[in-house]
Amino acid sequence: MFKNKADADWRAIPLAVSLCALACATPAVGQTAAETASAKKRPAVSSTKPTSPNATINLVNLLVQQGILKEEQAQTLIKQAEDEAYISRQAAKDATAKADDAARAASAAASAGQPPGTRHVTYVPEIVKRQLRDEIRKEVMAKAQSENWASPGAYPEWARRIHFYGDARIRYQGNYFPAGNDPFGTQNYNAINTGSPFDPFNASGILPPSYNSTQNRNQFRLRARLGMEADLYNGFTAGLRIATGENSSPVSTNQTFGNNGGDFSKYALWLDRGYLSYVAWGGDLKLSAGRFDNPFWSPTDLVWYRELGFDGFAVQARHEVFEGFTPFAVAGAFPIYNTDFNAGINLATDGARFPSHDKWLFGGQVGFNARFNPDYAFRFGVAYYDFTNVQGQISSPCLVTSASDVCDTDLTRPSFAQKGNTYMPLRSIIQTAANNYGAGPGLFQYLGLVSQYRPLVASGQLDLGHFHPFHIVLDGEYVVNTAFDRNLMNPDIIVNNLSPSVNGSLPVFNGGNQGWLGRVTVGSREIKHLWDWNVHAGYKYLESDATLDAFVDSDFGLGGTNLKGYFLGGNLGLSENVWATMRWMSANNIAGNPYAVDVLQVDLNARF
Secondary structure (H helix, E strand, C coil): CCCCHHHHHHHHHHHHHHHHHHHHHCCCCCCCHHHHHHHHHCCCCCCCCCCCCCHHHHHHHHHHHCCCCCHHHHHHHHHHHHHHHHHHHHHHHHHHHHHHHHHHHHHHHHHHCCCCCCCCCCCCCHHHHHHHHHHHHHHHHHHHHHHCCCCCCCCCHHHHCEEEEEEEEEEEEEEECCCCCCCCCCECHHHHHCCCCECCCCCCCCCCCECCCCCCEEEEEEEEEEEEEEECCCCEEEEEEEEECCCCCCCCCCEECCCCCCCCCCCCEEEEEEEEEEEEHHHCEEEEEEEEECCCCCCCCCCCCCCCEEEEEEEEEECCCECCEEEEEEEEEEEEECCCCCCCCCCCCCCCCCCCCCEEEEEEEEEEEEEEECCEEEEEEEEEEEEECCECCCCCCECCCCCCCCCCCHHHCCCCCCCCCCEEECCCECCCHHHHHHCCCCCCECEEECCCECEEEEEEEEEECCCCCEEEEEEEEEEEECCCCHHHCCCCCCCCCECCCCCCCCCCECCCCEEEEEEEEEEECCCCCCCCEEEEEEEEEECCCCCCHHHCCCCHHHCCCCEEEEEEEEEEEEECCEEEEEEEEEEEECCCCCCEEEEEEEEEEEEC
């Protein structure tokens, strides 16, 4: 058994011997053999660190003094020696305790079978001691490895499977409206559909809510996100992320300073991600459930806001069939509206509950990645999406006496929207004396989408890396709503996207169902390091009903469809994972009343 601390430090002996040999055989850096011999003859008083009870540590410090080892190397060796000595002492302590227990047990057993007064001396053979010592040492080493208590500052194994990440962005945004916009602005149908129904014939003459289109605005905004991913073994992963946001909008996590009460009021945090995923086949197959990143590949924001979170279920698969060519496929089902449990009571009629009117997005995509050589890569994909039950439905004849009454198709109105899609009134209100037989007031209305939406999207990206580390990247995307029916766009029914009346002519629908975007980017592929840079420019054209306006980019034209115009910008790395961004976007309406806006964004970004 180990009898003292020096004996417990046996693990450090090989290290000490090696270092001693190095110290004895090697002159100090810059010292000749003669100087070394002379130095041996001269006694000197050392001004170095005080000695340690551990001879190995003292030897390492001596080697640093002589210039044979660097300080960083010495610290590593000292830590190794201390850890090994600690483990050995722990093993010796445990071995001694177990040997004593065994001796006492053996003595008690022997005493029980002997006459009183008999004395015994317990003898433990040396081979048994060594075996016991080795077994306990293995137990201690295993425990030290799993719990990391022999290495101060290291995390336990379970903690190393949790990864935290996040980012922060500070933005200045200027919104500039040129002359010529409709002074009444673009009507805000989302405000009507998410609040009380609007009476266009109200006695007070109140106009419907609308978006600002005449007064310039300057905003300072914050986006902050913090996420966590945990490796659950066997391919399973769980993730959570929280983010800022002025409201629950799916297309913005921006928080405007001074908004939501002002006066330095605190801001809200939202659950932005929460999911479980499973990866198999070496990463070629991924299953996701919960609220996660967009599983579909899209090189631009023509159809999807870049940071949109998808609720539901998705399957992603890929496989390299030969070197440089990898097909991929994605499929998913996503609930975008679930009927309220108590929806449908109308106290003015029979108090009946209405059937569920759940809305879903089903989507699929196929494509491929191709790398022709190390300098050139091409990616292409085709996707088809089906937004189920999003089209508005005209109600059956409905008695409405107040804003609190409901009609049987109110649930078909959008629960969230931006602007651009074509709308129509949903309620078929019974004409009575109370509403002046259809001439109002008292005609409280909700509005629904005229069209169905089943967009077909083709996406492509060409990466020219001949000038690596600088690249030229060409992005393109095209969308067409295959479910669009122009015959439904009856000017007598729809309420927007109509051409202005000129010289008494009747207005006509002048929206559409197509869109495209082209962009070129030059510079660094990613902005990670100091002085990384890139610049980009592009043009966007997105007709009113090419896709749902709810989920497209919220910056260009201040969000939505029915917009066309150019954009340009650039990024510059200021440090590791810190960069600045500037963007200018100029957008105009395609159909309906005149509307134009220029948006300037200047960002300071950081990620960790």
